[in-house]
Amino acid sequence: MAMKASVLGDDTLLSRLDRALYRLEQFFGLISGLAVFGLMLLAVYSVGGRNLMNQPVRGYVDWIEVIMPLIAISGIAYAQRDGGHIRMDILVGKLRGRALWIAEFISTLLIFMLIVLLIWGSWAHFQRSFDINAPLFSRDSTIDIKLPIWPAKLLVPVAFSVLGLRLVLQLWAYGRAIRTGSAEPVAVPLVEDVAAIAAREASAVSGREDR
Amino acid sequence: ATEWNVSLWGKRRAFTEHVEKLAELVSAKTNGEFTMNISYGGLSKNTENLDGISIGAFEMAQFCAGYHADKNPSITVLELPFLGVTTLEQEWDVSMMVYNHPATVADLARWNAILLMPSPLPQYNIAGAGEPPLTLGDFQGLTVRATGGIGEALTLIGAVPTSVTSEEARQALDSGIVRTVAFAPHAHMSFGITEAAKWWTSNLNPGTVNCPIVVNSDAMAALSDSHREALMSSLEEAKRHYLDFYENETMSKWWPLLEEKGIQQITYDEALLAEFREKAAGPVAQKWIADNAARGLPAQELYDAVVAFLNSGS
Amino acid sequence: MDPIDIGIYVSLGLLVMVVLGMRVAFAAALAGLIGLIWIFWDKRDYDWAQLGWAITVATKTAGQVPHSKVASQALSLIPTFILIGYLAYYAGLTRALFEAAKRWIAWVPGGLAVSTVFATAGFAAVSGASVATSAVFARIAIPEMVENNYNKKFAAGVVAAAGTLASLIPPSAILVIYAIIVEQDVGKLLLAGFIPGAFSALIYTLIIIGIAVVFKSVGPPITGFTWRQRFASLPPALPIVAVVVIIIFFVYNPFGDAWGTPTEGGAIGAFIVFLMAVWRGMRWPELKSALLETAKLTVMIFTIIWGVLIYVRFLGFADLPGAFSDWITSLEMSPMLILICILLAYAVLGMFMDAIGMLLLTLPVVYPAVMALNGGETVTAEASTFGMSGTMCAIWFGILVVKMAEFCLITPPIGLNCFVVAGVRDDLSVQDVFKGVTPFFIADGITIALLVAFPMIVLWLPMMAAG
Ligand code: NA
């Protein structure tokens, strides 16, 4: 399933900020993809080491635990930018114009409030694992080879902060759409009927067949 | 009325009986005014129980020191190999001695936590399916699921600790990821190792893990005198209940199970054990002392206190 | 207030947010966070001076979940399975499979449709996601069927339905998610999906042949391939077989001393498909887009996972699952009837909801109830209600629930597979695809009924593996 952007652009400040942030978000997304690739290589190395050289990788599970947050969380703003987080849009899909933008504004505002709190909560989670005076700054370590956990925990508030920026931009864009009443505002994923979304998903996996 | 939430994990078992007993006693002594609501895994992930205590999300919890040595360096002294603990009661008492040491109290105070009592486990021993290691040389390249000080000790005689969670231990053994698993008897049974194992070392006794029960210090301070009295006066009976339960319910199942499954008991002679200790005990302890002194812990003092306590035969 | 009441109000609030179109992951996380604040404040008797404390504790509790719940070895299967699917596509494995299936079995009535089911089942053995599978085969299989005078709506229905096989036949992202939520062995669950998946494919095949025999115009057989042509079609599809064999070796250990865990098996499979794709001409631009697509789908799934788990953490404090399972077990109804009602409720819910979101939201409450109905997690087969041990009941219910979730991918009004197929084909409307897929409702109904009536279809393999 691919979720390609249906986000319009123009030369307003809002739209330029949108595209600038999108580059940052794609960078985080690519980190996540590369981490999946790294996870695959790590497993190949681990299995090969164990079966071919009788030399298992020490701390294989520890490394997975450190890599997983990178895979699972760093691309969160990337997905939000393109409207990739799933929802039920039977009701929202029926709205048009200002009513739609007001609904979107409210739900984005709720998400924004949630994310602000979670930045605080996940930062506190990081802080409990970090000690400036300790060796490797570590106050929490993995079970087997005692890798410090704080870098993986720090990634969460960082990724959430990028998402926070994205949400602020979206609030701004929806706010402007409410004011202007535009049918096709920039910098936000547009609600389409599900069939159009499906068409994009299908085209993302079938691009190669077309050549 | 005071209600404490208690965060444990897994299922009710020998390892949690002292908490269950404590809850029962406290409630009875206070006519239901002070109750404990025990949750098995609903309130937190087991490696984050100390975080939950620190936050104040729940009032009491259990955790194991080896899950996250950097969170609680002081208690990991009790997970050093070959300390020479022989009974569960001795394990309980030496744990309490360490828990009451000022360095430990300060270590746990960083988490807003007060150590209440241990959950002593007998010595770990290894079980496996292939050829049993009969000499120290047989440990060379032997993959073993072991953590903490036990893993460190086995490394020094050439074994390769391979980390899988306790839930995955059985599958790791079946699939050949590890050839052996180190657990206490109740865990060998509850994680199904006894279904797959062909042998078990009865006296390798490399060490054990230390899993205390902690209380949030604000919650403790907020208790009325009578409630605190009800709690503290119940510890001794909870201890008795735990030790009896482990002896009578768990170990009484263990020996017949070994018979029934035809699991061979590997008993090492004193010369081999002495050589193992020689190779492993000293170096691991020295490394522990150096590492933890670097974190500002009076590591030598803690280690000496443990050794002295155990040598005094108390 | 009773924590259970708080649990019910917050759950209703969550439902309202989801229905009103808030993104499921964030709605669940917000409900969980508000619920936690409420529970903690309730504990301090709604004292205004304590509200700040309640918010702090709730926020810090919720703030642990995103990191701690995704940092898991078992969950690392999900991104790997997703990556395999995208790489297999770039390796050209899908077209090779369809070609081989066509040459070998298209001579039966409805032959191309049957070939589609077989090729999809084969692709399902390397792909972990249904929707992607339907999208791929809509491109490959529908044009051939239309060229050979197959009914277009029927052809579209075949592809939409066959895509659902990807989530039963291992590897399967949704089965891994189920295993994580209910804390069961991932390997056993994946293993258990194999026969029901093959069984579903068989029922689809029978339905297709039946329709093709009765309505000759629906799908004529395709004949005329020589044996040489047949054998020539096999080598390009071979990598799939290699991957399947590897996954079998890693996940099921048929010969005792095997090679590793399911996690590793998935990764090795992905690596082989990766090498294959490179050999077939995949370079950095294609790899980059495969990685970005993998990242996007992965982060979407994981956001739902941690979002819902914040809500689940709140449920733990409210003890709602315990209360619900007490209620279910106290009902004066036959346990089998209760189970069927639960499955029907999933059918209704699934008409409107995404499969993964639906499972994540409901299982924390429903699963303990079903286990309690059977007699508990540790019950033996003899003492149980459904005649199977606690572990086996968890597996059986998992396969039933996943099959229901897959069924929902082809039912109106929100059947994502049908939308995907309609999206690929400009000449087909969503209504057309829903019409074409109708026979497969019957097939799925039969399959589910048989899985409920004869649990051994699900449990035979895992029981063999358990020895
Ligand atoms: Na699959």
Ligand code: NA
């Ligand atoms: Na549906």
